[in-house]
Amino acid sequence: MAVLTYRDALTDALREEMERDPDVFLMGEEVAEYDGAYKVSRGLLAAFGAKRVIDTPITELGFAGVGVGAAMAGLRPVIEFMTFNFALLAVDQIVNNAAKMSYMSGGQFTVPIVFRGPSGAALQLASQHSQAFDSWFANVPGLKVVAPATPADAKGLLKASIRDNNPVIFLEGEMLYNTKGEVPDGDHVVPLGQAEVKREGTDVTLVCYAKSVAPTLQAADTLQNDGGVSAEVIDIRTIRPLDTATLVTSVRKTNRCVIVEEGWPFSGIGAQLVDDIQREAFDDLDAPLLRVTGADVPMPYNKKLERATKPTPQRVIDAVNQVTYTA
């Protein structure tokens, strides 16, 4: 098993899928000659040439739509948004065309396309470059939404997404690109729609994904070490389709649940999870479900203010203390 960065794991996934299937191509701003704004496509132009690694003008709506049309014609495009903040320009193509084409054509057309790129807040990029639109995309039937937390999942889920016959929104953590982890050798594919229990526990279930996984695991360690609270940590990995069964099984065991996410609270992913869990496990709950989210504000530039918006291990611990009535 090799230790790779999240970035290199993504690059490997792209390279392997492009080697495996000549219909897979990568298109986006700066993906080719520049080797990728975040270097996820490093070396791919050299390996596959300009036919399959395509620099675009700054024209998100246009190239997202070109991808949809190419997918309808049988190719498997991977469309890179330099960041998902810019995907807002392409929402008409993603929502009205990619997501609905199968349904409104009575199943005649498939749109096997991956829209990928960094998502969420980085460091001091302020309001327009620090946003998590996970719940926007997850709201739309016809889309799948994937958000890996580790290098192994980054690789395995991207490979599964490229092979999927549906449009997939693949949200990479901008702050995760340099993180390292073990990645299984060979054709490592992680099926979409399967959560992973990152750490087993008995007292409370902590649900998280993508960038919120690391602070949640830290919180679980501290809870165990400082107070003997045993937290089970679940990384949902795929937001849609959601692996509700794994969540419900855990909550039935622990009777308590805290959901941690980077996005805004109102109509956030956590709101959906709360709904699913309370309906399935109402009689097993010993406390209201709580959510730890990003602050309900546009992202400020100031470093201290920015830090105050984000989910931290301490905020997770505070929430756990509330649901265990030990606050």
Place this chain on the structure above:
Amino acid sequence: MTQVHANAGLDPARTDFYQQLLRQMLLIRRFEEKAGEAYAMGQIGGFCHLYIGQEAVAVGAIAALREDDYVTSSYREHGHALARGMSARAVMAELFGKATGCSKGKGGSMHLFDAERNFFGGHGIVGGQIPIAAGAAFAVKYRGGDQVSLCFFGEAAVNIGSFHETLNMASLWKLPAIFLVENNRYGMGTALERASAVADIAHRATSYDIDAEVVDGMDVLATYGAMERAVNRARLDQMPTLLDVNTYRFVGHSMSDASHGTYRTLEEVEDNKKNDPIGKLCARLLDDNLVSHKEIENLDSEVIAEVEDAVAFAESSPDPEPDELFTDVYQD
């Protein structure tokens, strides 16, 4: 090609082809008249945008394509679907929302699709289909094929971002695409001159170094001829073309829009009806003795019967099964 009649330029050897064009235009006219009636009777719901007056555009343009070429259109696409060879039954049943419709009753008037005929829809967002058509052209080039991708949209779409973004890429990447503007002069109720700083649409092509041509869209043969040139540029040279095809819709924007009275006068509509594309083709063919009155009547009777059969088929077809609600959202 020997031209027997210098004025008309019609070739008697192509009489069957001309008659086929006439038949298709008649089919679309009769189909749309019937669709309007069915809408008034509540058999068709939602939005319904009729193509009456514009038949020469779809028929002339699609006649210049091969069967394996791609066609993408807007929400005023009943005529394109029929000209592409989709059956009147499948299209009418779709308008009726029936399980036997081309999109299983899930698409409706604005979302006709036919994967077998590379008919890429039926799109309800103005301009949203333009990059999709370029994507089909991209796929052709990617695979080293020689198909072309034809995109229909109205003149009001030339002010939306996707038009400009797509023409830029199509020119930059030399895509085998044809962008056909059906210039019926009104985006819903807004006249071209009230919406476009540059009303000469063909002139827009210069911004992207694309060849353009202004076409008389009330003349099916002129449309066909311009399309043949555009198809050659796309198929042989992999160069896109912008066609500004001037046409006129004789009816309202949709079923809820009167044909005249607010944004255009009765006189204007009646003037344009004198330029009826079907009447024009009939007159030319009659002048050149390439068709008789009797043959025209027979063609008309044929397509009326075809449309009546389509209505009967749609009426007698079942609604989609309730569990169809949840199928086709995702593909396996």
